[in-house]
Amino acid sequence: MKTVVIVGAGQAGSELAVALRQNGFSDRILLVGAERHLPYQRPPLSKAFLRGKVEQEALRTRALDAYTNAGIEVELDTAAVAIDRRTRSVALADGRMLRYDKLALTTGGSPRPLRFGSGHVAGRTLHHLDDAIALRQELQSGGTLLIVGGGFIGLETAAAATDMGIAVTLVEAQPRVLARTCPPAVSAFVEREHRNHGVDLRTGVSVRSVAQRDGALLAELSDDTVVRADLILTGVGIAPNDTLAATAGLAVDDGVLVDAVARTEDPDIVAAGDCTRQWHGFLGRSVRLESVQNATDQARIAARTLCGKPTERFAAPWFWSDQYDHKIQMAGLPQTGDTEVVRGDPSSNSFSVVYLRNGIITGLHAVNRPRDFTVARQLVTARAAMTGDEAASEDLPLSELVKRHQSTAERRA
Amino acid sequence: MPEIRFIEADGTPHRVEAVVGQSLKQAALDHLVPGIIGDCGGCASCGTCHAYIDEKYLPLLPPADENEEMILEGVPASRTSNSRLTCQIPVTADMAGMEVQIPDTQF
Ligand SMILES: Cc1cc2nc3c(=O)[nH]c(=O)nc-3n(C[C@H](O)[C@H](O)[C@H](O)COP(=O)(O)OP(=O)(O)OC[C@H]3O[C@@H](n4cnc5c(N)ncnc54)[C@H](O)[C@@H]3O)c2cc1C
Ligand code: FES
Numbered sequence: 001m002k003t004v005v006i007v008g009a010g011q012a013g014s015e016l017a018v019a020l021r022q023n024g025f026s027d028r029i030l031l032v033g034a035e036r037h038l039p040y041q042r043p044p045l046s047k048a049f050l051r052g053k054v055e056q057e058a059l060r061t062r063a064l065d066a067y068t069n070a071g072i073e074v075e076l077d078t079a080a081v082a083i084d085r086r087t088r089s090v091a092l093a094d095g096r097m098l099r100y101d102k103l104a105l106t107t108g109g110s111p112r113p114l115r116f117g118s119g120h121v122a123g124r125t126l127h128h129l130d131d132a133i134a135l136r137q138e139l140q141s142g143g144t145l146l147i148v149g150g151g152f153i154g155l156e157t158a159a160a161a162t163d164m165g166i167a168v169t170l171v172e173a174q175p176r177v178l179a180r181t182c183p184p185a186v187s188a189f190v191e192r193e194h195r196n197h198g199v200d201l202r203t204g205v206s207v208r209s210v211a212q213r214d215g216a217l218l219a220e221l222s223d224d225t226v227v228r229a230d231l232i233l234t235g236v237g238i239a240p241n242d243t244l245a246a247t248a249g250l251a252v253d254d255g256v257l258v259d260a261v262a263r264t265e266d267p268d269i270v271a272a273g274d275c276t277r278q279w280h281g282f283l284g285r286s287v288r289l290e291s292v293q294n295a296t297d298q299a300r301i302a303a304r305t306l307c308g309k310p311t312e313r314f315a316a317p318w319f320w321s322d323q324y325d326h327k328i329q330m331a332g333l334p335q336t337g338d339t340e341v342v343r344g345d346p347s348s349n350s351f352s353v354v355y356l357r358n359g360i361i362t363g364l365h366a367v368n369r370p371r372d373f374t375v376a377r378q379l380v381t382a383r384a385a386m387t388g389d390e391a392a393s394e395d396l397p398l399s400e401l402v403k404r405h406q407s408t409a410e411r412r413a
Numbered sequence: 414m415p416e417i418r419f420i421e422a423d424g425t426p427h428r429v430e431a432v433v434g435q436s437l438k439q440a441a442l443d444h445l446v447p448g449i450i451g452d453c454g455g456c457a458s459c460g461t462c463h464a465y466i467d468e469k470y471l472p473l474l475p476p477a478d479e480n481e482e483m484i485l486e487g488v489p490a491s492r493t494s495n496s497r498l499t500c501q502i503p504v505t506a507d508m509a510g511m512e513v514q515i516p517d518t519q520f
Binding site for chain 2: 018021022041043044047048059061062063065066069070292293296314315318320322327329369370371373374375376377378381399
């Protein structure tokens with residue numbers, strides 16, 4: 001009887017366990033997670049869950065019965081503290097040792113901590129369900145919120161809190177929000193919407209120091225203003241949880257290093273999700289991705305590798321964000337140097353930005369254009385040819401380009 | 414708990430005792446049915462829960478809204494008149510015996 005131990009019971013861990021069964025592995029599977037909750041989806045934590053629109057049970061990736069019926073042993077509230085590759089065993093925080101034949105690391109990431117000045121008042125973060133439960137409760141009782149960081153989590157939280165009637169100030173050190181991930185047109189749209197909803201949004205501004213006075217927090221900003229808030233939330237990105245791997249002597253470089261089929265350098269250990277830096281089969285470059293799609297897709301790949309059926313990925317990565325009533329969806333992973341072409345009117349509520357490189361579509365960011373998004377995902381995956389004029393032309397639906405690409409591909413075949 | 418039959422693209426059937434009120438997508442995930450992915454968790458953003466619904470049962474379902482229609486337009490498997498996003502369909506008692514055909518790809 002062989003044993004697969006999976007460390008980290010999040011989106012990737014849950015998917016990996018299930019995918020092992022789906023690929024015919026019938027021996028022992030042990031899924032070990034540090035949190036007290038069954039594997040759950042994080043995206044709603046800063047969206048519907050924070051607003052009180054969905055409850056905790058609805059966040060589970062799968063019901064408890066799904067694991068039980070599939071013979072997957074789930075150990076919650078149990079952190080793994082060390083890996084001994086020589087004896088192939090994992091030490092748990094409660095002192096137990098688990099022997100493995102194959103090990104999967106799906107430990108995710110942790111929010112980067114931010115401390116302000118000499119006062120050492122740390123901002124709160126929103127990463128775990130327990131963070132969200134606490135934050136939701138506090139927001140429900142009113143007050144003011146200062147959010148540091150204009151990335152997706154900060155912005156989504158600003159939208160949810162504003163909808164709940166909270167006065168929100170959001171500061172972003174870069175000249176625009178979402179500077180790392182989105183084109184300027186999308187940043188401008190998002191900034192406009194937040195301001196329209198009453199968020200005091202300031203870009204190019206950082207927090208110098210925070211002091212505590214009369215139960216409130218006083219944040220001194222780099223523009224010499226002071227913001228008073230009941231609560232400070234920081235959203236400045238995550239660091240991969242790769243220490244367990246590094247301590248066991250596995251190669252890490254801001255993420256556990258894995259190849260295109262989720263293998264670490266140890267033939268008995270795979271890794272998937274936010275904790276990895278991977279050679280991406282579709283992109284053909286090394287990347288660290290933080291998304292559900294990456295986590296679940298890579299987890300299925302890791303499971304296939306463990307079952308002796310390694311297959312590289314072939315699809316373009318994608319991501320989404322919901323803010324207020326707006327859907328922002330992204331296909332592909334554009335690089336600096338790709339040409340940006342805007343489709344539609346960026347001052348309206350519905351437009352897209354297409355990315356092109358050497359006449360090939362490499363990505364698309366859609367604002368309230370689900371049709372552009374899903375079609376572009378196919379076009380990017382197919383590495384379809386497209387001119388700048390075609391990308392910009394509203395008269396030419398992207399779906400026509402899919403048809404054209406398919407017929408060219410058939411003619412070539 | 415109505416019994417729903419999910420059928421993989423290669424013909425492999427899966428009988429699922431679905432819970433009334435949960436989505437068809439969740440019923441598939443909770444029973445380890447391969448081929449229904451559901452990455453966006455059911456917020457109709459990703460289209461990876463696409464499936465073909467038994468024609469006979471279509472009239473029982475809430476119609477697709479505009480957003481679902483647009484997502485369906487871009488799904489990679491062929492889109493037919495009975496294509497739906499399974500995350501947008503709550504399971505009801507009268508779905509007993511319904512067949513759900515899973516497409517050959519979601520990416
Ligand atoms: C608020 C929020 C909103 C998000 N919104 C989106 C979105 O809209 N779209 C999107 O695509 N992505 C979104 N993401 C990102 C997405 O949730 C992650 O990319 C995804 O969860 C990664 O899955 P994972 O399994 O790698 O890590 P996780 O889901 O983080 O799971 C890792 C698990 O491993 C556990 N663990 C760590 N170390 C150990 C150890 N030593 N022993 C045992 N257990 C351990 C952790 O406690 C955790 O439970 C969001 C994330 C957050 C926090
Ligand atoms: S789960 Fe994403 S669209 Fe249904």
